[in-house]
Amino acid sequence: MATALVLLLALFIGPILFLRGEAPGPEEPLPSPTATLPIDRTVTSPDPGSDASTAIKVKLSDGAVVSLSMADYLWRVVAAEMPASFEPEALKAQAVTARTYTLYKRSIGVNPNHPDADVCADINCCQAYLDPDKAAANWGDSAQTYTEKIAQAVSSTDGQAILYDGAPIDAVFFSSAAGRTLSSVEVWGGSVPYLESVESPEGAEVPNYRTTVEVPAEEFRTTFLAQYPQADLSGEASEWFGETVPTSSGGVETMSVGGVTVKGTALRTLFGLRSASFTVEAEGDQVVFSVTGYGHGVGMSQYGANALAKEGKSYLDILTHYYTGVTVAPWSGS
Numbered sequence: 001m002a003t004a005l006v007l008l009l010a011l012f013i014g015p016i017l018f019l020r021g022e023a024p025g026p027e028e029p030l031p032s033p034t035a036t037l038p039i040d041r042t043v044t045s046p047d048p049g050s051d052a053s054t055a056i057k058v059k060l061s062d063g064a065v066v067s068l069s070m071a072d073y074l075w076r077v078v079a080a081e082m083p084a085s086f087e088p089e090a091l092k093a094q095a096v097t098a099r100t101y102t103l104y105k106r107s108i109g110v111n112p113n114h115p116d117a118d119v120c121a122d123i124n125c126c127q128a129y130l131d132p133d134k135a136a137a138n139w140g141d142s143a144q145t146y147t148e149k150i151a152q153a154v155s156s157t158d159g160q161a162i163l164y165d166g167a168p169i170d171a172v173f174f175s176s177a178a179g180r181t182l183s184s185v186e187v188w189g190g191s192v193p194y195l196e197s198v199e200s201p202e203g204a205e206v207p208n209y210r211t212t213v214e215v216p217a218e219e220f221r222t223t224f225l226a227q228y229p230q231a232d233l234s235g236e237a238s239e240w241f242g243e244t245v246p247t248s249s250g251g252v253e254t255m256s257v258g259g260v261t262v263k264g265t266a267l268r269t270l271f272g273l274r275s276a277s278f279t280v281e282a283e284g285d286q287v288v289f290s291v292t293g294y295g296h297g298v299g300m301s302q303y304g305a306n307a308l309a310k311e312g313k314s315y316l317d318i319l320t321h322y323y324t325g326v327t328v329a330p331w332s333g334s
Helices: 004-021 070-081 088-107 133-157 184-188 215-227 265-271 301-312 315-320
Strands: 057-059 065-069 160-164 210-214 241-246 252-257 261-262 278-283 286-292 327-330
Touching: 057 070, 065 070, 070 088, 070 133, 088 133, 088 160, 088 301, 088 315, 210 215, 215 265, 215 286, 241 278, 252 265, 261 265, 265 278, 301 315, 315 327
Parallel strands: none
Antiparallel strands: 057 065, 160 327, 210 286, 241 252, 252 261, 278 286
């Protein structure tokens, strides 16, 4: 009977063991997991509207067009546009601003400067762009820290945009203000409800916050008359400058030069000034501009954002301060 029982068990259990296979012995250990995430974490596909699932076509400085995820593109923009040493909340504000600006540029249709791309790497048209290898070379020993810091700023604000009436805004930004930002009317002549003048707290900590530009009087005369031939720049240089209409920040809205009314922004462009927040006077045979801040002055001030972050403000506080009447929320539109 015992022999029969053994044979019976062999007939039924043996095939089962064969089908399941043999368990590895000590010399054949089970392979280790290769994933770096916790083994109980579910990996899901990116949500629609998230940075990973949004493709951006970028025209590079060499003319090539590449396709990047929004996340990869924003990393390159933030690395180029804002010092990586800035406060994390300021970097987050920059990431949301850059994302919003990109979405806005796509929403207004084809740009003749880059008809085959959504955006380009020309700061005079779109936003600055810095390749990760070049960024790492610039940062030296801080490369890993700064790389991760910017990646965190982008990922922690994933998909978020600055919205007005439910649509992404024209999220313009600049480097530093002279106490206040400027409204869009003051700089570009058109009223935009979310681009109003607001206080901005940066100051002496900003590199080159106050600069001086000296222009020989004869060079000033030649340059100005080439653009405004109707001006009267006879006599002494001290007599050329008349009434100044100030901006809300104390800069130059308009100025009378040789009897011609000229916008401060035009003088900024003509003589390479860092901003239109300046005073001007004649000193001997020199025309001397004393300039405060850097940039056009509309929207978010980057150094102002960093100053607010140092005061404990969040990126949401920063964005709703610089852009009037907006909300910050995920955007899943085109």
